[in-house]
Amino acid sequence: xxxxxxxxxxxxxxxxxxxxxxxxxxxxxxxxxxxxxxxxxxxxxxxxxxxxxxxxxxxxxxxxxxxxxxxxxxxxxxxxxxxxxxxxxxxxxxxxxxxxxxxxxxxxxxxxxxxxxxxxxxxxxxxxxxxxxxxxxxxxxxxxxxxxxxxxxxxxxxxxxxxxxxxxxxxxxxx
Numbered sequence: 001x002x003x004x005x006x007x008x009x010x011x012x013x014x015x016x017x018x019x020x021x022x023x024x025x026x027x028x029x030x031x032x033x034x035x036x037x038x039x040x041x042x043x044x045x046x047x048x049x050x051x052x053x054x055x056x057x058x059x060x061x062x063x064x065x066x067x068x069x070x071x072x073x074x075x076x077x078x079x080x081x082x083x084x085x086x087x088x089x090x091x092x093x094x095x096x097x098x099x100x101x102x103x104x105x106x107x108x109x110x111x112x113x114x115x116x117x118x119x120x121x122x123x124x125x126x127x128x129x130x131x132x133x134x135x136x137x138x139x140x141x142x143x144x145x146x147x148x149x150x151x152x153x154x155x156x157x158x159x160x161x162x163x164x165x166x167x168x169x170x171x172x173x174x175x
Contacts (some may be wrong), residue, residue: 032126042068042080047129051135056128058167066146066167071126072098077148079127081167085151088122088137095120095139102139115142127155130171132157 035174041059045068047089048055058081066081075098080090089108090100102118122135127150136153159170 040067040068040069045128049129052172054129054171054173056130056169058169060165060167064165068127069123070128072100072122072148073124075099076130079150081155082146082149082151083155085149087151087153088125088135089140089143089149089151090120090137091143091145091148092139092141094148100137100139106138108138108140110140112142114138117141119138127169130158130169133172 024031040061042061045056045058058068061067068081069076069077069078070095071077077094077098080170095102100120100122102120104119106117106119108115108117117140120139122137124131125132125135131135132154135157159169161168161170
């Protein structure tokens with residue numbers, strides 16, 4: 001004769017299994033958020049306002065890169081600062097998602113060789129409370145990922161200093 005579990009024991013086992021599944025899902029979610037914070041510690045950059053300036057302080061992410069979440073026009077994007085890039089460089093998939101217009105075709109020299117892209121114009125680019133207007137950019141068709149390279153066409157409008165794994169972007173608001 002096989003003993004059947006009592007109804008209360010069966011309910012207890014089911015509740016235990018559900019509790020373990022919830023704990024596992026919560027742990028996975030927390031670990032994923034922790035990984036995202038390590039990759040991009042500047043997902044919600046804080047701005048500091050002073051007399052005649054706005055500053056955004058960035059922590060370096062894994063590998064020493066400076067990533068931050070911001071906006072092109074009104075669409076959210078993740079930027080990677082790249083002082084070696086002449087222009088803001090936008091992957092084709094991102095440009096299409098945010099509705100940027102392909103203007104004049106252009107030949108692009110990249111670390112991977114020569115490619116063909118298009119000039120485009122960004123009406124507004126936002127980094128924390130820093131807002132830049134009319135920024136030249138290029139759309140790059142074979143650029144992997146979703147990150148927008150924040151090149152010198154934007155960075156030349158700012159002052160920036162880097163020290164001990166921290167980068168400070170400063171926009172002077174007084175001409």
